Amino acid sequence: MYKIPAKTLFIGKNIIYVPECHSTNDVASQLNSSLIGSEGTVVITDSQLAGRGQKNNQWLSEPGKNLTFSLILVPSFLNIQDQFKLTIASSLAVYDSITHLTLSHCHIKWPNDILLHGKKVCGILLESSISGGRFLKVIVGIGLNINQQNFTLPSATSLSLVSKKQFELPEVLEFLLEKLEVRYLQVKQQQWKSLLNDYLCVLWQRDERQRFFAHGMEFGGIIRGIDPIGQLQIETDEGYRYFNTKEIEYRM
Ligand code: BTN
Secondary structure, three states: OOOOOOOOOOOOOOEEEEEEEOOHHHHHHHOOOOHHHOOOOEEEEEEEOOOEOHHHOEOOOOOOOOEEEEEEEOOOOOEHHHHHHHHHHHHHHHHHHHHHHHOOOEEEEOOOEEEEOOEEEEEEEEEEEEEOOEEEEEEEEEEEOOOOOOOOOOOEOOHHHHHOOOOOHHHHHHHHHHHHHHHHHHHHOOOHHHHHHHHHHOEOOEOOEEEEEEOOEEEEEEEEEEOOOOOEEEEEOOEEEEEOOOOEEEEO
């Protein structure tokens, strides 16, 4: 059903399709590291019964309408404090794919939500296992809304809702896996400046004054970028402040 991408070196050369599962991230993390669970393996399903999102949220996706899959990476070359570079690479890969497929305006909301016309079209959940201070495995779980027409959350959208057409899921997957490999190889080849530059160019609300909530207080500030450990950099009246994902919320 899902095609092995023709143009990749290792990503998606092994695709494990399960019609239904709890969470593809869980299936991928349970694969042993020999052959089947090796770097580039993709676990994909039509229906997740317990899809997981960031901050212990659920990830809901109408069965058969969207892409819900997990990619196994083995970034043994990467320091564990640099995991955020994979966050950036994977979000850029999704960004690249969506802009190509829809020709629509798309942004990355820090750290890795993909917004299409200001609404969330894709979420990414990275989960890693570490041993001896090195990565054993990083699972990149991607939920990309494609043909779903109705959402309970008004802040969610799909490629189809925006571009008013239906997409072939295998074709979108093939394209996305190619982009994931290109961006992952940029991390591996230490092309960090280029990745960061691409990320900052499409970072949602960068250089705009917005309201935020952190440490029990609401405050105004301007997103300027990220720091060397991937924290959000906000310029406030008191100077620059830096936040990790657990500390800060956006206020609309
Ligand atoms: C988010 O909250 O924005 C992240 C959502 C990630 C959802 C994907 S769907 C495939 C993979 N399996 C999961 O259980 N979660 C991720």
